Amino acid sequence: QLQLLESGPRLVKTSETLSLTCTVSGDSISGSSYYWGWIRQPPGKGLEWIGSISSSGTARYNPSLTSRVTTSVDTSKNQFSLSLTSVTAADTAIYYCARRMWTLGVFDYWGQGTRVTVYS
Amino acid sequence: EIVMTQSPAILSVSPGERATLSCRASRDVSGNLAWYQRKPGQAPRLLIYGASTRATGIPARFSGSGSGTEFTLTINSLQSEDFAVYYCQQYNNWPPWTFGQGTKVEIK
Numbered sequence: 396q397l398q399l400l401e402s403g404p405r406l407v408k409t410s411e412t413l414s415l416t417c418t419v420s421g422d423s424i425s426g427s428s429y430y431w432g433w434i435r436q437p438p439g440k441g442l443e444w445i446g447s448i449s450s451s452g453t454a455r456y457n458p459s460l461t462s463r464v465t466t467s468v469d470t471s472k473n474q475f476s477l478s479l480t481s482v483t484a485a486d487t488a489i490y491y492c493a494r495r496m497w498t499l500g501v502f503d504y505w506g507q508g509t510r511v512t513v514y515s
Numbered sequence: 516e517i518v519m520t521q522s523p524a525i526l527s528v529s530p531g532e533r534a535t536l537s538c539r540a541s542r543d544v545s546g547n548l549a550w551y552q553r554k555p556g557q558a559p560r561l562l563i564y565g566a567s568t569r570a571t572g573i574p575a576r577f578s579g580s581g582s583g584t585e586f587t588l589t590i591n592s593l594q595s596e597d598f599a600v601y602y603c604q605q606y607n608n609w610p611p612w613t614f615g616q617g618t619k620v621e622i623k
Contacts, residue, residue: 396569399558414531434614439614440616441519441602441614441615441617442604442614442617443611443614444611444612444613444614446608455609455610456610457609457611458516458610460613474567491558499564499565499606500547500559500606500609500612501549501604502551502559502561502604503561504558504561505551505558505559505560505561506558506559507556507558
């Protein structure tokens with residue numbers, strides 16, 4: 396059974412960088428025919444796709460965040476990561492990592508999410 | 516960006532009854548629509564993709580329909596474990612893929 400688990404700081408100071416890691420178990424990221432993505436949900440709002448990355452490092456980002464987002468993959472650790480710079484209170488959210496089907500923009504497995512709060 | 520609008524925001528249903536959730540896209544997304552279920556503290560779960568194809572392991576009481584801009588998720592004979600928040604997502608036009616705001620199905 397595929398499992399994804401987000402990890403990283405729960406509190407991030409305004410203007411600093413939010414960094415999260417997703418550890419995948421039950422399947423190998425390397426060479427897999429999937430993308431690995433990040434989605435978030437701010438309090439009281441809907442889900443927002445942040446970005447996705449393949450095991451070879453090809454990344455796609457939400458245009459609204461592309462100037463601040465970077466994703467990376469570490470196949471040796473079976474992990475992928477998210478970096479979001481210059482955070483503000485608007486970046487406070489539950490952050491989910493998920494697996495995306497290769498040919499469809501459908502997320503078939505998700506982590507349970509980690510709540511990140513940006514404080515000043 | 517395609518905007519996804521779900522209705523109602525909250526749906527009160529008695530166990531054993533049917534729940535009908537709606538999702539509307541601001542532009543034609545063909546049949547490229549998925550539904551997800553999210554329970555507190557749990558990972559969201561893919562229910563439906565391709566507007567009507569159930570994901571692996573999803574019970575037959577969950578069904579999806581629609582195309583273009585209007586979609587429906589129907590849950591027949593609601594079970595206790597079905598009370599959750601449901602989201603639709605379009606994957607026809609990207610970036611970005613976009614989600615609805617969610618419909619909370621609560622016990623009546």
